[in-house]
Amino acid sequence: MQPAIYLDNSATTPVLPGIAAVMHKMLVENYGNPSSLHGLGIAAEKALAHARRQVAGLIGARPAEIYFTSGGTEANNWAVWGISRARRRQGKHIITTAVEHSSLLAACRRLEAEGYEVTYLPVDSRGVIRPADLEAALREDTILVSVMSVNNETGALQPVGEVARLVHSKSRAVLHVDHIQGYGKIPLNCQKVGIDLLSLSAHKIHGPKGTGALYIKEGLRLEPLLVGGEQEAGRRAGTENTAGIAAFGLAAELAAAHMEERVARMREIKIELATRLLESIPGARINGPPPEEGAPHILNVSFPGVRAEVLVHMLEQRGVYVSTGSACHSRKQEASHVLKALHLERWRLEGAIRISLGALNTPDEVTPAVEAIKECVTELWAL
Template identity: 40%
Template sequence: MIYLDNSATTKVHPEVLNTFVAVNEKFWANPASIHTFGHQTNELLQSAREQIADILKTSNEKIFFTSGGTESNNLAIFGLAHKYKQRGKHVLISEIEHPSIIETAKKLSEIGFDVEWIPVNSEGIIILDTLEKLVRKDTILVSVMHVNNETGAIQPIEELSKIVRAQSRALIHMDAVQSFGKIPVDFKILDIDAITISSHKIHGLKGSGLLALKKFVEIEPILYGGGQESGIRSGTTSVPLAVATAKAIRLAVTDLQNNILKLQTLSDDLMVYLNTFPSVKVISPAKKAPHIVTFSVQKVKGEVMINALQEQDIIVSTSSACSSRQTKTSHVLKAMHISDDYIKGVLRVSLSTLNNQQEIDQFKIVFKRVMNVIKGD
């Protein structure tokens, strides 16, 4: 099997799995317990927090462990909006966000916040001129994902930040689920206030992730209970998952530039090949993350192509794994105004550093075979 659906989830790295097992075997105490074993477990938890804070360039107390990207995004949108609502109730969200942002923003709207949507151009990149017109003095929160999960488009976060900072006191949240470990991400590089990371997208374990805040940024909790995670995320913290997440994050940034080059080489090769087919439209823009190539076959449903490729041991997806089983058209593709001929036939190839050139070459052979049968190309 050739697995090319890494934006949906990745294979767990052996070192991450070994870390998780080892912590479960040796440090199973509740980190909130006052006995020595509890203290030792808590020290391990705080060490994991420190390692992540060092990588993201923030302070230890601003790393909050969660169950993954969806919870982190909910916490960011609800928590920041409520914390700073005394400044205003205007919130800006891009049209192409993950459902965990879109649906949370809709809930904010229902309870009295003024939510507006930032449009994107035909490449799926936010329109900065429109953003500049939308930002107001009472804007309190702007949320734009770094890399789009369906197309790989990289959003102009640096330019966005300059616009928002010049016109408001708004906090900037960035969903980095698809960018961390693929392109550089930290608070020093990007002038933002909150970052979401999901472990299972970077060869970590499912059910784990984090929300990181910039120093001095505050947030309201959305879970209440025993006051764990500095009162922001109540519930007994899973130390094994937290330590495994720290391990996955460390591995993801190790030799990052060489990994980017490897992924870029593979995806560039694939894009050149796909452009040779007259009935294939490459949807991923030129300014994209190195691990995602999204394209569409004219007047062919994506499910048909996926099944045909799967029969020959090639695993890809239609778009986002969160919506691939649903029949409705992707909100991202709608926002990009993809034509009817192509909007139902979208395929996403997403790579990891575990992939290699031989696998891409095999994909080409199989794809050509499938296109001959389905399209006669």
């Protein structure tokens, strides 16, 4: 059997060996509780401080503005819920987009059930919001605008700079950006752009699952989600996941150091994959932005007369791993809310697979991946 070709990096990435080694060391040697006063505690606290600098570096943040969480979901939940509580007296209106990750949308829906009003901005056929829609939606009582930088299903890039300009010039709202798919791929400087809150997750950049961070701009009031101990400057209680955090730090440092070369390679592979799939499979269609326009690592494509979940399993038999839509709801039978927001025809919703790249993919995987997809689609057409 061929070695596996892993093309599901937007679901999660393999932990790089050097990063796993850092985790191991933290678990068995530097295992102190950062709150302990003795040397082991101080060593663990130092590892946290180091990771905070590493994670902050990539987004133009100060280390003190990074708050570690249990992942991207907690960061998104915290941003939405924390602002709803901190700004309760200012208003109860939130603006987000129809294509956010479920961890952001579900947090909004919970607030709607409590009487908050949420505006979901529509997207165009590429999956991108129109700044004019945002401008029209901003109100006196808007407390939060939350827009992702990179969509996890289509790779569409939102105009975050334009969003920030509008939010700050036309309202008193706070701007939150889910940068989980963009971190290490799309440069974004929180200070320069004017971002107040930004979510990150380690496992999309070859770090471990269950570790993430929320950037909170200095001075911004945000109600804590988790209460108890005084960890994370008293804003996020719970003994820190020191191994995960130290590993996240190294993953961020490596992502920063290799960003240019990784992004160039991923984009080359993505464009080659898209070109060859469109050329060799009649009727194949890209969902979302044209390949050269979107994020360098995500390609969403549909094949006529093919059900995505069947194709995913057939490809797995050939050692090629892809996703249907996004991994978070790929076990559900219903079409993804992101692709629905693009108003695609039914066959494209049912047949969409997501191919997503990471730091370990190489151009020589393109030919076997395209051949495998072609074979499977042809087999399905012959049934």
